[in-house]
Amino acid sequence: MRSVAIKMLVGDRAKYLGIIMGLTFASFLITEQLAIFTGLMTRTFGFITDTSIADIWVMDPKVQFVDDIKPMQDMQLYRTRGVEGVEWAVPLYKGLLKAKLENGNYQTVILIGLDDATLVGAPPVMLGGQSADLRRSEAVIVDTVGAAGKLSKPSPLPGAKRIPLAIGDNIEINDNRATVVGICRVSRTFQSQPVVYTTYSRATTFAPKERKLLSFILVKAKPGEDINALAARIRKVTGLAAHTRDGFKELTVRYYMKYTGIPINFGMAVLLGFIVGTAIAGQTFYNFTLENLKHFGTLKAMGASNKTLLGMIVLQALMVGGIGYGLGVGAATIFGKLVKGTELAFRLPWQLLVITAVAITLICIFAALLSIRKVIKLEPAIVFKT
Amino acid sequence: MRDKNKNPFPCDEETITQTLAVHCKGITKSYGNGNEVVNALNGINLDVFTGQLTMLVGPSGCGKTTLISIMAGILDQDDGDCVVFGKSFKDMNEFEKTLYRGNQVGFVFQSFNLIPTLTAVENVAIPLLIRRTDRKLALEKAAETLKNVALSERINALPSQLSGGQQQRVAIARSLVHEPRLIVCDEPTSSLDHETGFRIMELLQYAALCADRALVIVTHDPRIFDFADRIAKMDDGRIVEVFDSPEDMKKS
Numbered sequence: 001m002r003s004v005a006i007k008m009l010v011g012d013r014a015k016y017l018g019i020i021m022g023l024t025f026a027s028f029l030i031t032e033q034l035a036i037f038t039g040l041m042t043r044t045f046g047f048i049t050d051t052s053i054a055d056i057w058v059m060d061p062k063v064q065f066v067d068d069i070k071p072m073q074d075m076q077l078y079r080t081r082g083v084e085g086v087e088w089a090v091p092l093y094k095g096l097l098k099a100k101l102e103n104g105n106y107q108t109v110i111l112i113g114l115d116d117a118t119l120v121g122a123p124p125v126m127l128g129g130q131s132a133d134l135r136r137s138e139a140v141i142v143d144t145v146g147a148a149g150k151l152s153k154p155s156p157l158p159g160a161k162r163i164p165l166a167i168g169d170n171i172e173i174n175d176n177r178a179t180v181v182g183i184c185r186v187s188r189t190f191q192s193q194p195v196v197y198t199t200y201s202r203a204t205t206f207a208p209k210e211r212k213l214l215s216f217i218l219v220k221a222k223p224g225e226d227i228n229a230l231a232a233r234i235r236k237v238t239g240l241a242a243h244t245r246d247g248f249k250e251l252t253v254r255y256y257m258k259y260t261g262i263p264i265n266f267g268m269a270v271l272l273g274f275i276v277g278t279a280i281a282g283q284t285f286y287n288f289t290l291e292n293l294k295h296f297g298t299l300k301a302m303g304a305s306n307k308t309l310l311g312m313i314v315l316q317a318l319m320v321g322g323i324g325y326g327l328g329v330g331a332a333t334i335f336g337k338l339v340k341g342t343e344l345a346f347r348l349p350w351q352l353l354v355i356t357a358v359a360i361t362l363i364c365i366f367a368a369l370l371s372i373r374k375v376i377k378l379e380p381a382i383v384f385k386t
Numbered sequence: 387m388r389d390k391n392k393n394p395f396p397c398d399e400e401t402i403t404q405t406l407a408v409h410c411k412g413i414t415k416s417y418g419n420g421n422e423v424v425n426a427l428n429g430i431n432l433d434v435f436t437g438q439l440t441m442l443v444g445p446s447g448c449g450k451t452t453l454i455s456i457m458a459g460i461l462d463q464d465d466g467d468c469v470v471f472g473k474s475f476k477d478m479n480e481f482e483k484t485l486y487r488g489n490q491v492g493f494v495f496q497s498f499n500l501i502p503t504l505t506a507v508e509n510v511a512i513p514l515l516i517r518r519t520d521r522k523l524a525l526e527k528a529a530e531t532l533k534n535v536a537l538s539e540r541i542n543a544l545p546s547q548l549s550g551g552q553q554q555r556v557a558i559a560r561s562l563v564h565e566p567r568l569i570v571c572d573e574p575t576s577s578l579d580h581e582t583g584f585r586i587m588e589l590l591q592y593a594a595l596c597a598d599r600a601l602v603i604v605t606h607d608p609r610i611f612d613f614a615d616r617i618a619k620m621d622d623g624r625i626v627e628v629f630d631s632p633e634d635m636k637k638s
Contacts, residue, residue: 001515004504011503298499301460303488304516305481380460380487383499384451384572 001304005312008292009319015291018284019320019367020327023360026277027328030270031348031356032335037266038352039345044256045249046187047094047112047195051121054218055227057248058089058234061241065255066248067190069094071212076240080217083237085225090115092216093203099151099196100172107150109196110189111173113203113215120218123197128167129182134199140173141182146194173206190256192343274359281324282367285317289371293378301380309375313368321364328360329353407568407600408434408457412466415452426452428623429466436567439591439601439613444620450604453620454570457602458491459483471567488516492561494571494590498553500545506556507532507541513564531559535589551582558589569593571603575610587613611635 010016042049047066048057058080060070080089093113098106114121114134122131127144134141142151147165155163165171169180173196186195198206204213219242221230227244234242243251257263289296296309336346413430416423426449434440434457442450455461456468459475468475471490478486492513493499500509510528515521532541535555545553554574561569571590575583587610593601603614611617617629629635 003521004501004508004512004515007503007508008501294499295501298493298495298501299512299516301458301487301493302513302516303484303486303491305484308516381455383460383493383495384455 001299001308001312002315004299005315006319008295008312009288009316012288012291015284015288016320019281019288020324022277022280022284023320023324023363024327024331026273026281026363027325027356027360028331028335029273029276029328030359031329031332031352032346033266033269033273034352034355035332035336035346035348036344037262037270038349039347040190040262041253041256042347043188043190043345045252046189047110048245048249048252050124050186051092051218052124052245053120053220054245055221056219056231056234056242056244058217058219058238058240058242059215061239063241064259065252067094068255069215071210072214072217072240073212074214076238077214077217079238080219080234080240083230083234085222085230085233087220087222087225088118088120089217089219090118090120091200091214092121092218093200093207093213094215095203095207096193097174097206099178099194100175101151102153102169102171107194109146109151109173109194110191111203111206112195112197113200114197115218116199116201119199123182123184123186125185127183127185131182131184131197133181134197136179136181138177138179138202139181139198140171140178141184141197142180143186143195144183145188146196147180147183149194151194174208176206178206188343188345274363277360278363278366281320281363282370285320285367286370286374289313289374293374294382296375297378297380297382300375300378301383306376310372313371313375317364317368317371321360325357325360329356404435404437405598406433407436407471408432408602409469410434410453410457410466411468413453413456413463413468414465415449415456415461415463425623427456427463430623430625432618432625432628434568434600434602435616436598436600438615439603441611441614441617442602442604442620443606443608443611443617444626445606448620449623450606450620451572454572454602454604457568458493458570459487488513489564490567492564492566492569494554494557494561494569494574496573496576498545498550498557498577500553500556500560502545505542505544506537506548506559509545509556510559510563512560513566517564528559528563531563532556534562535559549582550578551586554578554582554586555589558586558593562593567599569599569601571601573605573607574603575605575607580609583607583610 045066060072062070077089077091095111096108097111099109100106119131119134123141133139142165151165152162155161165180167180171178189195207213221227231242231244336348339346410430410432413427415427416425418424430453442453444450456463507525507528510531511524514524514527529541532538535558537552537555540548540552575586578586590601591613612632614632617632617635618625619627
């Protein structure tokens with residue numbers, strides 16, 4: 001009876017396409033919104049990902065996420081270095097500073113100050129120059145997106161494209177001259193501000209004068225050391241917060257989930273996709289069953305059991321669900337390819353495909369249940385009513 | 387009017403034995419509840435024999451369709467019992483009734499009830515597919531049955547591409563393909579013109595020529611009464627009279 005079920009479904013082109021469209025729309029919207037949400041959340045800890053060499057991040061206990069800078073005294077670095085199991089510990093400066101551009105405009109940048117000796121935390125990918133060039137006088141490395149975008153220079157020709165900031169160009173950071181010695185690629189940041197790398201000592205001279213300027217301490221554990229145990233030990237000895245790389249990412253995401261409207265906004269969009277998908281696909285599938293009720297009655301009269309009819313409806317629901325899911329996820333993937341490298345955050349890990357599959361399955365189960373109930377209750381004697 | 391030489395079905399009239407197929411005793415059935423109760427059947431007693439075409443005739447609303455629905459096992463009686471091929475409905479549970487319908491009953495409907503998205507041969511194969519016959523074998527058997535109803539040229543046509551008479555032929559082929567022992571037809575000619583209706587009745591009459599098969603037709607079309615072997619006249623939920631031939635009915 002499988003072939004009969006499939007032919008009944010695809011034979012009614014309008015309804016068949018209507019159900020598929022509803023499920024495709026739901027699948028696309030759910031996948032796309034979840035992927036953008038995941039992309040955004042990934043951006044929140046992009047800097048932690050880029051600084052993957054550190055096993056443990058040490059910070060003020062009041063820090064709630066990676067951009068929440070609560071500076072510590074420099075002496076905390078030495079205390080951390082003294083904790084048993086620490087291979088090395090280096091300072092890291094992170095702050096928002098104003099950069100003055102050639103045309104006189106100001107642009108806020110994320111300034112990263114790396115340990116002068118080791119340059120631990122240097123940009124993961126250099127597109128021009130080398131990270132060692134940071135040791136030159138007034139040197140800074142600028143991320144490519146910032147260099148081509150917010151830090152770019154206006155063209156002398158009217159109406160022409162802006163000129164990206166290049167190696168050798170100068171900018172002013174907090175009234176201090178800085179020379180671009182390299183262009184790098186970093187993970188996009190949540191705030192979409194340009195990222196500027198320099199040494200720790202230079203960063204502290206760029207930054208406004210404060211008593212405490214140490215943002216984070218990056219720690220590498222000795223080989224074979226349990227990093228969770230080491231983090232606990234650092235917390236105990238120094239009284240500071242110490243998180244593993246994954247733990248710090250989790251802390252950051254948790255903050256954004258709890259204190260921003262992002263999850264609720266995306267959650268609403270996902271819910272909307274689910275509801276619209278359920279409404280369109282469920283209603284159309286139910287109508288399809290209602291219109292075929294007489295035929296289901298005929299099959300029942302001719303000896304088809306409720307189990308057989310149930311199997312037919314489930315097969316029909318699975319078929320439209322599978323096609324709608326495939327088309328929706330496919331469209332979302334194409335969308336992701338199209339927006340790759342743009343401001344739009346889009347990340348599609350396999351887990352999202354599973355979540356969408358579960359959502360589409362739920363929609364199909366709902367649609368099928370409505371129909372199954374009607375067919376199971378159907379009196380076969382309906383066949384003699386014209 | 388039956389010419390055995392024209393019989394398109396592989397049955398031999400000589401082998402026909404008229405045995406009791408359906409025995410209905412004291413069947414009552416009512417619809418609705420409270421003050422809205424309508425008594426559709428009021429104590430029906432009727433025997434249907436194999437090798438015969440039995441007609442249930444009478445005015446609209448007299449309970450003809452309710453009676454064949456009960457005989458076919460698609461409607462439960464309130465009281466009384468029907469014994470079909472030696473087995474009482476009272477002794478059958480829902481599953482057994484479903485099996486009974488699938489194995490022993492063929493249906494022909496007034497409005498054909500063909501699935502519009504299936505071809506003629508696929509529609510005819512349905513009773514076999516319900517019985518889990520292999521799809522290829524089912525389609526082969528269905529094509530053979532369509533040949534018997536003179537539709538071998540149109541096996542791949544959709545119902546919408548067939549005339550009313552052709553659709554009813556497909557429906558008849560569907561009712562015969564699994565070789566049921568009881569065929570119930572509800573007003574099989576009322577949607578057809580006189581000439582086509584006549585041809586359809588000829589076909590159904592030959593279908594009844596098989597040994598161990600009974601055919602019950604519900605109709606209020608007097609033009610086809612001549613095809614009957616027995617006629618049960620109904621009125622107001624009762625069998626008023628049973629005639630052993632159309633001639634007997636005319637005489638009365």
